[in-house]
Amino acid sequence: MGxxxxxxxxxxxxxxxxxxxxxxxxxxxLARFFCxxxxxxxxxxxxxxVLHPDGTVTTENTLAVQDWFEPVIWIFMVMPLFFVAGxxxxxxxxxxxxxxxxxxxxxxxxxxxxxxRPAAALLAVMFAGLWAARLFGVEPQVVELxxxxxxxxxxxxxxxLAAQLNIPLLAALHGRAPWLSLAxxxxxxxAVDCLRGALPLLAYANILFLWCAVQQLGFILADAxxxxxxxxxxIAVIVASNVLLGLVTGLGLYRGNMLVNLNPPNxxxxxxxxxxxxxxxxxxxxxxxxxxxxWVRAVVGLAGRRAMTVYLWHLPLLAAxxxxxxxxxxxxxxxxxxxxxxxxxxxxxxxxxLLLPVLAxxxxxxxxxxxxxxxxxxxxxxxxxxxxxxxxxxADAAVNGLTLALLGGGAACFTLAVRLLGRIPARVGAAxxxxxxAPGGPLPQAPLSANVEP
Numbered sequence: 001m002g003x004x005x006x007x008x009x010x011x012x013x014x015x016x017x018x019x020x021x022x023x024x025x026x027x028x029x030l031a032r033f034f035c036x037x038x039x040x041x042x043x044x045x046x047x048x049x050v051l052h053p054d055g056t057v058t059t060e061n062t063l064a065v066q067d068w069f070e071p072v073i074w075i076f077m078v079m080p081l082f083f084v085a086g087x088x089x090x091x092x093x094x095x096x097x098x099x100x101x102x103x104x105x106x107x108x109x110x111x112x113x114x115x116x117r118p119a120a121a122l123l124a125v126m127f128a129g130l131w132a133a134r135l136f137g138v139e140p141q142v143v144e145l146x147x148x149x150x151x152x153x154x155x156x157x158x159x160x161l162a163a164q165l166n167i168p169l170l171a172a173l174h175g176r177a178p179w180l181s182l183a184x185x186x187x188x189x190x191a192v193d194c195l196r197g198a199l200p201l202l203a204y205a206n207i208l209f210l211w212c213a214v215q216q217l218g219f220i221l222a223d224a225x226x227x228x229x230x231x232x233x234x235i236a237v238i239v240a241s242n243v244l245l246g247l248v249t250g251l252g253l254y255r256g257n258m259l260v261n262l263n264p265p266n267x268x269x270x271x272x273x274x275x276x277x278x279x280x281x282x283x284x285x286x287x288x289x290x291x292x293x294x295w296v297r298a299v300v301g302l303a304g305r306r307a308m309t310v311y312l313w314h315l316p317l318l319a320a321x322x323x324x325x326x327x328x329x330x331x332x333x334x335x336x337x338x339x340x341x342x343x344x345x346x347x348x349x350x351x352x353x354l355l356l357p358v359l360a361x362x363x364x365x366x367x368x369x370x371x372x373x374x375x376x377x378x379x380x381x382x383x384x385x386x387x388x389x390x391x392x393x394x395a396d397a398a399v400n401g402l403t404l405a406l407l408g409g410g411a412a413c414f415t416l417a418v419r420l421l422g423r424i425p426a427r428v429g430a431a432x433x434x435x436x437x438a439p440g441g442p443l444p445q446a447p448l449s450a451n452v453e454p
Contacts, residue, residue: 025088026288026291026292026297026300027280027284027287027288027291028085028088028089029291029297029300029301029304030287030290030291030296030300031081031085031280031287032082032085032304032307033299033300033303033304033307034078035078035079035081035082035085036303036307036310036311037303038076038078039078039311039314040310040314040348040351041348042063042076043314043315043318044318044344044347044348044351045062045063045344046061046062046063046064047059047061047315047318047319047322048060048061048062048322048335048336048340049145049319049322049323049326059145059148060335061259062335062336062340063259064257064259064260065336066336069257070256070257070258071256073257073258073259074242074245074258074272077258077259077262077269077272078276079156079262079269080214080269080270080272080273080276080277081273081276081277081280082156082160083160083163083211083214083215083218083273084214084215084217084218084221084273084276084277084280085218086160086163086164086215086218087163087214087215087216087217087218087219087221087222088218088219088221088222089218090111090163090164090167090215090218091167091171091174091218091219091222091223092222093107093110093167094107094167094168094171095171097110098168104168104169105378105380105383107167107168108165108168108383108387109378109383109386109421111161111164111165112161112165112383112386112387112390112417112421113418113421114308114366115157115160115161115164115308116157116161116390116414116417116418117365117366117418118308118309118312118362118365118366119154119157119308119312119414120411120414120415120417120418121362121365122312122313122316122362123407123408123410123411123414124411124414124415125362126146126147126316126407126411127404127407127408127411130143130146130147130404130407131404131408134404138327139327142323142324142326142327143323143404144403144404145319145322145323146316146319146320146323147402147403147404147407148319148401148402152315153311153312153315153316154394154397154398154402154410155207155263155394155397155398156311157312157394158207158391158394158395158398159207159208159211159265160211161390161391162207162208162211162212162391163208163211163212163214163215164215165387166208166212167215170212170215170216170219171219174216174219174220174223178216178219178220178223181216182213182216182217182220185209185212185213185216186213186267186270188205188209188213189206189209189210189213189266189267189270190267192205192206192209193206193254193266193267196264196266201399203264203266204264204398204399206264206265206266207264207265207398210265210266210267210269210270211265213270213273214269214270214273217273217274217277218277220277221277221280221281224281231282234278234279234281234282235278235282237274237275237277237278238275238278238279238282241271241272241274241275241278242271242275244271245268245271245272245275248267248268248271249268254266254267254268258272305363305366306359306363306366307366308366309358309359309362309363309365309366310355310359313355313358313362314351314355317351317354317355317358318347318351321347321350321351321354378420378421378422382420382421382422383420383421385417385420386416386417386420386421387417389413389414389416389417389420390413390414390417392413393406393409393410393413393414394410397410
């Protein structure tokens with residue numbers, strides 16, 4: 001799929017050369033920026049801490065209880081689009097690494113470092129700050145409220161990591177039978193959904209199966225030739241996905257609220273992902289023009305370099321700000337009232353103000369160089385151990401909820417994983433002349449040869 005372009009020479013490398021980095025795909029950058037902005041804005045309309053007369057504190061999800069919100073979230077549930085974009089860029093990154101002689105372990109090492117380094121800083125700072133708050137007499141319920149806010153972004157980190165770490169395996173399956181591999185993952189998603197009533201914990205298996213299936217949609221986009229499929233086909237995919245989504249929710253097989261369908265994820269998110277992938281490709285010509293504007297590229301590029309920091313920190317900061325306001329006499333309108341809605345722009349401005357110093361201090365972790373010419377490849381045991389120690393606290397938090405003690409344990413595990421992974425060895429060799437990027441074909445050409453990470 002894509003905008004018709006002039007043929008470009010095949011990317012090749014002679015022995016001893018490093019493959020040049022491809023141009024960025026401004027459309028994928030813009031899509032990620034839109035998704036991130038929508039998530040931040042949406043969370044400001046969800047978190048509503050309530051201080052009851054007896055001194056207890058609870059939190060309400062205001063949007064989740066609004067009847068008008070259920071059809072709206074069909075459009076603005078953008079998590080599937082994150083994974084579609086991750087599938088495009090992840091497949092390209094793996095193919096480039098493999099073409100230069102890299103291995104699946106090196107790919108896992110790079111992905112883990114890129115994602116858990118900012119997360120380790122967040123967990124460590126939050127554990128130290130909240131433990132200090134407890135020592136200074138802050139109400140335990142307020143502390144737990146903030147801890148809960150910290151835990152919400154971690155599910156995405158766990159799901160995204162699980163999908164990305166499987167890219168080498170899934171790329172091999174995609175190279176042999178792309179539609180069959182997507183159908184197999186879809187079948188696993190539906191099977192888990194059918195059994196989740198009898199085995200509730202089994203539903204969490206779809207954190208892997210569902211998001212890997214959505215990621216495969218990105219693989220298909222990345223490998224589609226210019227101008228295919230046609231606009232009529234893309235429109236048909238959008239219509240069919242939404243009609244089927246309406247059918248399964250209308251019959252009561254799934255809930256109509258996509259926030260409920262998100263945790264744990266189910267088949268509805270795959271249908272949304274298919275519609276969003278098709279819509280992204282259909283709108284590519286328009287988005288390319290909009291994203292090519294100099295000021296748009298500047299804003300999107302700046303946000304993109306700090307995207308993981310913004311995502312990880314914005315909700316804990318929102319929870320902290322909300323919790324601290326409970327301890328003051330600052331006006332606190334009831335959730336869902338007109339005054340509450342009018343206060344949302346102020347809350348958003350407050351979060352942006354809090355994010356600026358955080359980005360200045362911790363945003364550099366995303367830009368920290370991960371390649372060193374003399375770094376040694378890490379042993380397989382070190383990479384595998386890092387994966388295990390990362391997923392232990394995340395899995396515990398997903399099943400049992402995040403506590404202050406688990407927050408500290410997670411910080412220790414993430415820090416240990418960073419130490420185990422070390423630095424990414426630079427690829428000084430390259431693929432021989434004419435070598436394809438992967439079994440599925442040559443390295444992708446523009447506009448989908450973009451945003452290769454790390």
